[in-house]
Every structure is written in structure tokens, then in C-alpha cells.
Amino acid sequence: MQDQEQFRREVRQWLQANCPESQRQPITAAEQYWGGRRGSFPSEDARLWYERMRDRGWIAPEWPIEYGGGGLSDQQARIIKDEMKRINARAPLYSIGLWMLGPALLEYGNEAQKQQHVRAIINAETRWAQGYSEPGAGSDLASLQCRAEDMGDHFLVNGSKIWTTSADKCDWIFCLVRTDPKVKKQEGISFLLIDMDTPGVSTSPIELISGESEFCQTFFDNVKVPRENLVGELNKGWSVAKALLVHERKLMAELGSDSPRxxxxxxxxxxxxxxxxxxxxxxxxxxxxxxxxxxxxxxxxxxxxxxxxxxxxxxxxxxxxxxxxxxxxxxxxxxxxxxxxxxxxxxxxxxxxxxxxxxxxxxxxxxxxxxxxxxxxxxxxxxxxxxxxxxxxxxxxx
Ligand SMILES: Cc1cc2nc3c(=O)[nH]c(=O)nc-3n(C[C@H](O)[C@H](O)[C@H](O)COP(=O)(O)OP(=O)(O)OC[C@H]3O[C@@H](n4cnc5c(N)ncnc54)[C@H](O)[C@@H]3O)c2cc1C
CATH class of the missing domain: 1.20.140.10 (Butyryl-CoA Dehydrogenase, subunit A, domain 3)
Structure with a gap:
């Protein structure tokens, strides 16, 4: 307990010294930094704030140090969050990779996948999209039809995903695909990581009333995905999908209390x-x-x-x-x-x-x-x- 109070004091001091004044103001959508190959910082202060937090290991404080995290306990991560909230500090990075994929990869990914993707998420080198929903599979997600044929060293993906938020600005997409159509629907699904630059991937934006959501439909036309991009076991993607959804729902539950708008x-x-x-x-x-x-x-x-x-x-x-x-x-x-x-x-x-x-x-x-x-x-x-x-x-x- 005493250690925690000591840690809180240190966090408070550090934030006081390192969070620029402009990053303690309510944020607009245009001021959010999403990273990725095509991402740019909305301001010099936003860059400074992100870099300071990254170098301190506080972009993902509770993730392991070997992948760029802070190696801290859940309690310590909570303290950082509380203290940021206390001074109205903005989130330095907005990222589906950080909120959803990273935790799932830490649990289900192999060493090579963690090495390649987890640090890249923290370093804001990659921006991720989520490829779950399909025109006929939303609430009943397990009936998804986007097909991935096992070709040995790669999968051949055909089909589409809908409501893929900002997919046209993303570098990678994690997808649920059907790898076995003959078994019970949850048992024939796999979890794939797909580089958006792969030939055959295309996006078509869908405009919404809020003027804010940038949805796309994402199409896969004979897309070759290397076998090493399979997360977890073949046909066991439903477990990865559910674990990721827990993180997504946790995020959604906290949305209102995060960076003040x-x-x-x-x-x-x-x-x-x-x-x-x-x-x-x-x-x-x-x-x-x-x-x-x-x-x-x-x-x-x-x-x-x-x-x-x-x-x-x-x-x-x-x-x-x-x-x-x-x-x-x-x-x-x-x-x-x-x-x-x-x-x-x-x-x-x-x-x-x-x-x-x-x-x-x-x-x-x-x-x-x-x-x-x-x-x-x-x-x-x-x-x-x-x-x-x-x-x-x-x-x-x-
Ligand atoms: C802002 C936003 C961002 C999103 N981003 C992504 C994304 O990045 N990637 C992605 O893959 N998807 C994304 N989605 C899609 C989202 O996951 C689906 O919209 C959601 O799962 C619902 O599916 P649906 O739209 O097909 O509705 P449907 O499943 O068709 O449901 C229609 C209505 O019927 C109700 N209903 C359905 N089944 C039942 C039942 N069994 N019992 C009671 N009521 C039921 C639903 O509650 C809903 O009101 C996003 C959606 C939104 C709104």
C-alpha cells in the first residue's frame, strides 16, 4: 500500500513535468493521434507527449518490457490512468492495436507474432482495423462466411467484412475467417492477420450520420496470407475472437470516462x-x-x-x-x-x-x-x- 502511494507520487510528479499544458485540454476527434504508416501528429505537443509516454513505457504500462511495455502491475497501470485523468491528460495514442489486438496477441500469439506486432503497436508504426462483422454476420458473428482456404504455406482469402472502422487508413486488419465450413460454426473459424497492402485487399468507405465514424466495407479477392499470420491454432480462432471481444467491451465501457471530449x-x-x-x-x-x-x-x-x-x-x-x-x-x-x-x-x-x-x-x-x-x-x-x-x-x- 505504501509502495503504491509512493508510486502514485512519482507518477504525479512525472506527469506534472512531462505532460504539455495543451495535452491537458479536452480533445476533439481531429486532435487524436492514431499512428500508423500514414498517420501524422496533430501538433508538435501531441508528438512530444506521445514520445515521452512511449519512452517511459507508459503507452502500454502493464505489457511486458520485452515487447516495449512498462512491465508494471495492473494496480500501477490503474494509478497511471487515474493520475492522467486527474489532470485531464489526453490519451497519447488512439489505437485498436493497443486496446484490442495487443492483449489478445500477448495471450494467443506465438513469439514471432509478438515480436513483430506488439512493439510495432506501441511504437505506433501500425494502425489496425477489425475484420469481424459481415453483411450477414453481426450479432450472430459465428455465422461469418469470409473464406480462407488452406493452401499449405498460405491461406487464400475471399469474401468481405463490413463496418470495418477506418480500414482505409489502416495498415493491417485482423480477421475472423472460415477455414472449415463443414463443422459446427464456431469450430471452423480461424484468426488471421492481414497486411492491407496485400494484392486483392480493397476498401470502400460508408458514410454515417454522426459525421465522425469512418466505416468501410473491406473486400478480399484471392488474397494470399502467409501461414505464419495465423494466430492460435487452425479452426480455434473463436477463442481468440472471444478474448479480444472482452478487451473491446472493456474499452467501450470506459469510453465516456477516457480522454475528455x-x-x-x-x-x-x-x-x-x-x-x-x-x-x-x-x-x-x-x-x-x-x-x-x-x-x-x-x-x-x-x-x-x-x-x-x-x-x-x-x-x-x-x-x-x-x-x-x-x-x-x-x-x-x-x-x-x-x-x-x-x-x-x-x-x-x-x-x-x-x-x-x-x-x-x-x-x-x-x-x-x-x-x-x-x-x-x-x-x-x-x-x-x-x-x-x-x-x-x-x-x-x-
Ligand atoms: C460505431 C461502430 C463501429 C464498429 N466497428 C466495427 C469494426 O471495426 N469491425 C467490425 O467487424 N465490426 C464493427 N462494427 C459492427 C458491430 O460489431 C455490429 O454492428 C454489431 O455486432 C451488430 O451487428 P449488426 O449490425 O449486423 O446487427 P444485427 O446483428 O443485424 O442486429 C440488429 C438488431 O437486432 C438485435 N438482435 C440481433 N440478434 C438478437 C438476439 N439474439 N436477441 C436480441 N436481439 C437481437 C440487435 O441487438 C440489433 O438491435 C461496428 C459497429 C458500430 C456501430
């Missing part, structure tokens, strides 16, 4: 936009909604903490299973509440008559709905909770 928090928005009398919000409905929201956020924060403590104590915890649902639904509630508080000021999509914060609030409102779908929809999360936490019988099951 340029939106006004609900309590502040209430002071700015609502009428007060005798220290109370006049609109009784909004007053009640705001109180409920604050209580819910407090309960979620406590559940996060509980999950973390249970994990540290080696206790099997239900918290990670419920957090994706709770966290993303809370973000949706927050966005709805903000728009209700802001009234007509919350309707600004573009134009100078609205402040950047007001415009961002409306865009995040649209995005918050997407977050309850991405990484497994809320309905699917409830099904998972019903089955795995509450032990309820499955619909149509015995």
Missing part, C-alpha cells in the same frame, strides 16, 4: 443553460433526470472499482460482463440529457452560431447510439448477462 458535462451544462430559483433548477423534470444521472454515474464508477478490486484479488467478477452495457447506455442517457438541457442550443450540427462544444455535443449524441451497437449490441449484452451472470435459461433452449 469538448462537451460540457451535464452538471455544468445545467448551470449554463437552465433557469435556477433558490439554488434549484426550476424545471422539475430535468432536475430529477440530472439527479438520477449523477446517481447512476456514481454507481457505475463504484462498479468499475469493484470489478478492478475483484480482478486484483483473483475473484471471478461479473463486473466486466455488465460494464459494456452499463457504460454505453449511460453515455446515451448523458447525451439525451445534455440535449434536453441545452434546448435549441443543442441542435447545432454546423455553423458559427453554435460553439464547437455545442456542435460536438450533438455529434456525440449521434455517436452514443452507435456505441450501444459496436462491440456487441445492448440486447446481445443483456443476453450474455442473462446466461452467464444470472444463469437464466436461453430462449428456445431447454
Amino acid at each position: 469538448k462537451i460540457v458535462p451535464p452538471n455544468e451544462a445545467a448551470r449554463k443553460y437552465l433557469e435556477f430559483r433558490d439554488g434549484r433548477i426550476v424545471d422539475a423534470r430535468l432536475r430529477l433526470d440530472l439527479v438520477e444521472y449523477n446517481m447512476q454515474m456514481h454507481a457505475i464508477a463504484l462498479t468499475h472499482f469493484r470489478g478492478f478490486e475483484e480482478k486484483s484479488a483473483g475473484v471471478r467478477s461479473a463486473a466486466p460482463l455488465v460494464m459494456k452495457y452499463l457504460g454505453t447506455e449511460a453515455e446515451k442517457t448523458k447525451s439525451e440529457l445534455l440535449l434536453a438541457i441545452m434546448g435549441s442550443r443543442g441542435l447545432g450540427w454546423e455553423g458559427d452560431e453554435f460553439t464547437p462544444e455545442e456542435r460536438d455535443t450533438l455529434r456525440l449524441w449521434a455517436m452514443s447510439k452507435a456505441m450501444t451497437i459496436a462491440g456487441g449490441s445492448s440486447e446481445i449484452q443483456l443476453n450474455v448477462i442473462a446466461k452467464n451472470v444470472l444463469g437464466l435459461p436461453q430462449a428456445g433452449g431447454t
